[in-house]
Amino acid sequence: MPTKTNDLYTTAHLFVAAVRVLDHRDGAPPSLKAVCGQLAYSEEKGSYLLNRFKELxxxxxxxxxxxxxxxxxxxxxxxxxxRDAEESRLEQELKKFKQGKNAMQEKVESIKAQQNQKKQDLFAEIEKKLKQKIEKK
Incomplete structure (x- = not known):
């Protein structure tokens, strides 16, 4: 079974070929529903591609x-x-989400490190005061 490519170039060729085949077969320009049926695309995907190809x-x-x-x-x-595979919006959004999550994780780690440092400084200060009180006695 051939591998399906997700690039706009190949999809455009398929879309135009389907339009031409259906025009030849039926003797009239095809509807979006007919083109989607020919290519086994959902009508939503077909509508998106039609609008994109109209813009181009x-x-x-x-x-x-x-x-x-x-x-x-x-x-x-x-x-x-x-002619290369297009990155879908979902993949782009996932990348942005992961980057945001990584940034948040780094921020959390930084805050934890600061808190640990403050705790160590506080314990060191308390220990110093206790030593001073013991030395005074």
Whole structure:
């Protein structure tokens, strides 16, 4: 089984290919639902990709009687996309969370070290005062 890639470049090629195949098969530009069905994507993912590719000028939508139809606008714009796997927002947020957690852990350790130092200083001061009282007697 081939490995699935998560890069925008490959996804754009798949999306445009599905639009072209469905346009050829049905004789009309496909709906988002048809493209998602062809690619086994959820409609949420398909909608996200459609909006992203519209922003990049790769595809466009045409108003139809009941729903919008997808057409290829500039397939060459795909070549400008990065070909490495995109880091998902979830992964980015997890990294930020871990960094924040590590910073908080370091702060807690620093505070504990300061408290231990204060405790040692306090004990040293008490011991010094006791020695002074013993020496006076």
């Amino acid at each position: 000028g790769i595809v466009d939508t045409v108003k139809s009687g009941f729903n919008d139809r997808i057409v290829v606008a500039d397939h060459l714009a795909i070549e400008a996309l990065p």
